[in-house]
Amino acid sequence: MPELFHRKLERSAIGFVIAIIAAASVGGIVEIAPLFTIDETVEEARDMRMYTPLELAGRNIYIREGCYACHSQMIRTLRDEVERYGPYSLAVESRYDRPMLWGSKRTGPDIARIGGKYSDVWHVAHLTNPRDVVPESNMPAYRWLARNRLKMEDLPQHLAVQRTLGVPYTDEMMENAARDAYGQATPDTDFAAGVTERYGEETQVSVFDGVTTHVTEMDALVAYLQVLGRLTGAAYEHTAAPEKKPDPGN
Known part of the structure; x- marks a missing residue:
């Protein structure tokens, strides 16, 4: 019977065509409908x-x-993860x-x-040689990042694009983008204070690659890796075990 119906269709x-539209509509509704409740499902922080x-x-x-391509950035709710x-x-x-x-x-x-x-x-x-710290690693080396000076003059444009996409960077942040990038990797300069002033006291200011004479792509990548999972503490607050209330029977 199903074969006969399919043959006629x-x-x-x-x-x-109507059947295709109906099938596509079901899939579309399943994907789109949750977006109407996005304000209720996204946590506050x-x-x-x-960044x-x-x-x-x-x-x-x-x-x-x-x-x-090799590293995900999403921990599932599974216990082992x-x-x-x-x-x-x-x-x-x-x-x-x-x-x-x-x-x-992964x-x-x-x-x-x-x-x-x-x-x-x-x-x-x-990043220089993964096998030096993880002997079984099959990750490629990225030695050149320590040799490449970071291009900073176009950072205001990068922030401007992000603001267009909804990230609330201010005009002041964009104007000081290059100075803040330099200051975050050179703690002993006058530019360092501006970084924490604009992005918060928790911002890590450090000589990431160990070289203070200039800022490299290694500085930038390490700075990014060091902030992953630390832009907000919401996950730790959200999963914190509730306090155990005293048993009135004891």
């Missing part, structure tokens, strides 16, 4: 901050080098990600919570 052009110019530059380098990587990812944590880098393929581990897990020195060593 295939012979009717109009009927077949009052402490959420934006600094240096971190944003590092994110662009991360994308440029194809790192997202939470125990290995930390609290599961919340939608609000990707609020300022344009584009988002959740991913699904040739390497998920790095959604790698920020602060290792030192700057570890990250530099890992």
Whole structure:
């Protein structure tokens, strides 16, 4: 019977088109309908901050080098993932990600919570030659990042594009983008204070690659890796175990 119905449907052009539209509509509704409740499903995070110019530059380098192809940035709610990587990812944590880098393929581990897990020195060593710190690693080396000076003069335009996409960078942030990128990687300069003033006291200001004479692509990428999972503490608050109330019977 199903075969007979399908055969008749295939012979009717109009009927077949209607069936295709109906099937596509069901799929579309399933994908689109949740967007109408997006304000209710995305968590609030009052402490959420934006990427600094240096971190944003590092994110662009991360994308440029194809790192997202091997590392996801989304921890599922599965117990083994939470125990290995930390609290599961919340939608609000990707609020300022344009584009988002959740991913699904894991040739390497998920790095959604790698920020602060290792030192700057570890990250530099890992990117220079992964086998020096992870002997079984099959990750390629990125030695040239320490030799490439970071291009900073176009950072205001990068922030402007992000603002067009909904990230609330201010005019002041865009005007000081290059100075802030330099200041975040050179703590002993006068520019460092401007970074924490505009992006918050929790912003990491550090000599990421160990060199103070200039800012490199290595500085930018390490700065980005060190902020992953630390733009907001919402995930830790959201998954914190509730306090155990005293039993009135005891």
